[in-house]
Amino acid sequence: MEHNSISQRLVSYRQQLGKSQAEMSREFGVNQSHYSKLESGTKYISYSSLKKFEKAGGDVNYLVTGVHYKTGIVEDCMKRCRTSDGKIELMKALFWLTRQGIMLMHGENWKEANQRVWKYIRLAEEKEQHRNIWRSIRKIEDLTQMKMAERLDINIKRYQRLERMEAEPDAVILNSLYTLFGYSPLIILHENLYYAEEINKCWSEFSDEVRMQLNGVLEQDLKLIALCEQETDIALQKI
Structure with a gap:
């Protein structure tokens, strides 16, 4: 049972x-x-506890999935x-550049080359439309609420509360x-950075030539974002 694996990881991580x-x-x-019951597996780790542990510097991604989270281009x-607006614009730019990098590396087969990134691209587009991460995931997976609940092994009422953001x-x-x-x-824990992990992974796998081309465009994007943030500061000072 995966719950036991999570509690075992918690013990080893501590x-x-x-x-x-x-x-x-x-x-x-x-x-x-x-806490002792979390380690013994008699209680599940709650969302609020995961958030608090991450704020304290813990690797929540490892606890939940068994894979250590690696920082990279996104965090840099x-x-x-x-500003939050600047970060949103940066993520849009990084996502577009990541897609271009994959296309340069794999040509017409870029979607097949990295299905996870393509799924995350669709998630970004869906979330922009629905403003609801759970509904967006369900739409991408083409599942009804009942099927989604069955796959997650929870009852339908609990899933519906998740999708309504009531749980x-x-x-x-x-x-x-x-x-x-x-x-x-992390797509649930921080919605503004829900694809950071995939972008970091892709950029680490790009060839030096591709990364150099993308970095040139990225640097221009960062300068433009900084300029927009500066103009916003000036406008606010005049109010």
């Missing part, structure tokens, strides 16, 4: 960090007794954007989302 259960419980925002560029997913649901459909738990 040991890697060299922390006590008491220290980890504070980072998860629960008391030590509750984000440091150069000061939050625990670690097991997020793992199912990753295992069954290939979506990182």
Whole structure:
């Protein structure tokens, strides 16, 4: 059962960090007794605990999926954007450049070469339309609410509450989302950066020649974003 795998990873991760259960419980925002039950597998890790642990510097992606999250081009560029609007525009630019890079590397077979990235491109487009990450995923997977609930192994009422944003997913649901459909738990935890992992991975796999071409365009985009942020600051000062 995947729940057991998550609790086992939690134990091994705590040991890697060299922390006590008491220290980890504070980072998860629960008391030590509750935390002990997370490690034993008698309780699921809640969404709020995952958020708190990540804020404390923990690798939530590893806990949920077993794969350590690796930073890359996205995080490097984000440091150069000061506003939320600037970051949104940066992500749009990075996504477009990533698609161009894959096309340069694989030609007409680019969609087949990286199905996960293509799925994330569709997710970005769907979310822009629906403004709801769960509904967007369901539309991409072409599933009814009932089928989506069955695949996630939860009852229909719980899934409907998730889609209406009236409930939050625990670690097991997020793992199912990753295992069954290939979506990182980070698409739920931070909606503004829900495809960062895939972009980082793609850029690390680009050839030096392709990366050099893309970096030239990216640098111009970053300068334009910085200029727009500066103009916005000036406009606000005049109000």
